[in-house]
Amino acid sequence: MERVSGVSCTVGESPTWNAAEGAWYWVDIPARRVWRMDGASGAARSWDNAEMVACVSAKAGGGLIAGMETGIFSLELGAEPAARAIKLATPVSGLGEGMRFNDGRCDRQGRFWSGTMFMDMGAARPVGQLFRYDAARGISAPFVSELITQNGTAFSPDGRTMYLSDSHPTRRMVWAFDYDIDDGVPGNRRVFADMTSYAGRPDGAAVDADGCYWICGNDGGCVLRFTPDGKLDRRIDVPMLKPSMCAFGGKDLETLLVTSIVSGKPEDAEWGGAVVMLRPGVKGVAETLFGA
Structure with missing residues (x-):
């Protein structure tokens, strides 16, 4: 396991591998920051934003699509220290005070999916919704x-x-x-994994070439792999108490990059907020670029 040196995030999230660029991207939500790391040299740099960036996917032609505080944005990342953000859409019903987008990614056809949440998790308000965005149809009603x-x-x-x-x-x-896959519509919702039976809370996820679902066990210090029929078949312990999301990448798609969140606990002081890379011995699936 290798730590990405020089990088520490308060709430690291949304890692994604851009094969066309040979680069990793991820975000630090409260810092309002997008990170990029070159896969060959390991050189990393970041861009600041006017509002929090919660999730990103790479766009065909360059730049990122992002779920942020007030909507879905296009981010252009240039030589300047700040990204150029262009708002693409906001839910018809609006987001409401205290809300923001959270986790998201593109489907295999290049449509962007992201959901919303009330930022004060202690309030436990069930007001979050899941949306689809594509350039032709705009933002959907909540699914x-x-x-x-x-x-x-x-x-x-x-x-x-x-x-x-x-x-x-x-x-x-x-x-x-x-x-x-033709209409971009989900149906037949069913329980895949009840995480009350396993370590941690289900945070960000990735899927490997075998169709297995890798989920970060936030508060459990681990990444769990479930088979397509919902059976736990592997656990990888990581040094961070709160791993937040994982993604496959690298030239061979056999590297798993894991972001994390600062817990504030003394035992997590060294590794909380770290970004690590490991080789789990399986191959991932290339992410589809938005609009591809």
């Missing part, structure tokens, strides 16, 4: 509602299964949906 802390969005290798979690301590649930 899933009454979420507290939306997370864990991922798609099977063939794109026909969508995963979603709620990482709030009172929920700790992962669901699977049948996914219509």
Whole structure:
């Protein structure tokens, strides 16, 4: 396991590998920062933003699409220390005070999915919703509602299964949906993994080439792999108490990059907020660029 040197995040999230650039991206939410690391040299730099960036996916043609505090944005990352943010869409009903987007990624067809949450998790307000955005149709009506802390969005290798979690301590649930790859519509929601039976809360996720679902066990210091039928078959312990999201990447798609959150606990002081890379011995699935 290798630590990405010189990088520490308060709430590290949304790692993604851009194969076209040979680079990793991730965010630090409260810092309002987007990070990029070159896969070959390991050189890292960051861009600041006017509002919090919660999740990103790479766009065809360059730049990122992002779920932020007030909507879905296009981010252009240049030589300046700040990103150029262009708002693309806001939910028709609005976000409401104290809300923001949270976890998100593109489906296998290049449509962007992201959900909302009430930022004060202690309030446990089930007001989060899950949306789809594409350039042709704009932002959708919510497909899933009454979420507290939306997370864990991922798609099977063939794109026909969508995963979603709620990482709030009172929920700790992962669901699977049948996914219509032509229309971009999920259906037949069912419990995939009840995380109350396992270590940690279900945070961000990735899917490998075998169709297995890797979920970060936030507060559990581990990453768990579930088979497509929802059976736990592997656990990897990480040095951070609060791993937040994982992603496969590198030239061979065999590196797993894991972000984390500062817990504030003395035993987590050295590693909380770290970004690490490991080689779990399996291959990931290339992410589809938005708009590709």
